[in-house]
Amino acid sequence: MSSSILVVGSVAFDSVRTPFGEAEDVLGGSATYFSVSASFFSNVRVVAVVGSDFSDDHASIFKRHNIDTSGLVRADGRTFRWKGEYGFDLNEAHTLDTQLNVFESFRPDLPDSYRDAEYVFLGNIDPELQAEVLDQVRQPRVVACDTMNFWIDGKLDALRKTLRRVDILVINDGETRMLGGEANLVQAANKIRAMGPRVLIVKRGEYGVLMFGEESVFAAPAFPLEEVFDPTGAGDSFAGGFMGHLAASESMDDATFRRAIVYGSVMASFNVEEFSLKGLSKLTKTDIEGRFRQFQKLTHFDAL
Numbered sequence: 001m002s003s004s005i006l007v008v009g010s011v012a013f014d015s016v017r018t019p020f021g022e023a024e025d026v027l028g029g030s031a032t033y034f035s036v037s038a039s040f041f042s043n044v045r046v047v048a049v050v051g052s053d054f055s056d057d058h059a060s061i062f063k064r065h066n067i068d069t070s071g072l073v074r075a076d077g078r079t080f081r082w083k084g085e086y087g088f089d090l091n092e093a094h095t096l097d098t099q100l101n102v103f104e105s106f107r108p109d110l111p112d113s114y115r116d117a118e119y120v121f122l123g124n125i126d127p128e129l130q131a132e133v134l135d136q137v138r139q140p141r142v143v144a145c146d147t148m149n150f151w152i153d154g155k156l157d158a159l160r161k162t163l164r165r166v167d168i169l170v171i172n173d174g175e176t177r178m179l180g181g182e183a184n185l186v187q188a189a190n191k192i193r194a195m196g197p198r199v200l201i202v203k204r205g206e207y208g209v210l211m212f213g214e215e216s217v218f219a220a221p222a223f224p225l226e227e228v229f230d231p232t233g234a235g236d237s238f239a240g241g242f243m244g245h246l247a248a249s250e251s252m253d254d255a256t257f258r259r260a261i262v263y264g265s266v267m268a269s270f271n272v273e274e275f276s277l278k279g280l281s282k283l284t285k286t287d288i289e290g291r292f293r294q295f296q297k298l299t300h301f302d303a304l
Ligand code: AMP
Pocket: 009, 010, 012, 013, 014, 028, 029, 030, 033, 081, 082, 098, 124, 125, 126, 148, 150, 151, 231, 232, 233, 234, 235, 236, 237
């Protein structure tokens, strides 16, 4: 396979309520969704911490997807926990509770074998930890980053410092408005790109994705699904498919970015069809390529 991707983020137990059902303490976390999604395209190495309540059975999903877990630390204490709920339109998660637990005292120390990573994804986690991971990577070629209102609210200075070192920021529309301090998405995007990232990808739930790139602005719809069950992890599955394709193609031109956006949207669409990681973990390459072609049909139109 191609160059490998290093990801730091949360490995979590999530409790999620949607109008269609609920799940308690199921496996989740930004690093988990990202790495399973990216593993269909590229080698993945994960940096995170779990607690003593995290069993070998929980870890088996990483093994099954050939994800390198030498950087997954087991500490005394409880695994990170997130509780959220979604309204009827499923577009926005409302956080009910965040327990950092073992993440509170986590100081990442990358295994030697991780330090030559070329593709780095700083998943949604404390921006200080994101920076500490970046400090330990010798010469990253592409650094992408996710964050959320929790950190924009709570650690803005640290986040701004991390963003100076980021090439691609992947956040949702609410976070774009919040971080850019503008109601208008285009104006907010311009402000954010002045903070460091040369590319901003705005996730807009069921309305798809907008990329503000160096050469162009690109819009992709979300796949029109008849059933959406649980949107948790959609953003990280998107980022996994996106980075996975970038790393696999080892190219950075506008056409590659556009294809990567569509692969990201493909992975997010599979993820939201089921609770937790069920939608992603059973996929095959054939499923992914099939839905990629459906996306092509969905967005095709002829020139005048
Ligand atoms: P998303 O892909 O944006 O839906 O992210 C979903 C994942 O983010 C969930 O599985 C949560 O465990 C995780 N998460 C929620 N809040 C935080 C936080 N403050 N820090 C790190 N991870 C979080």
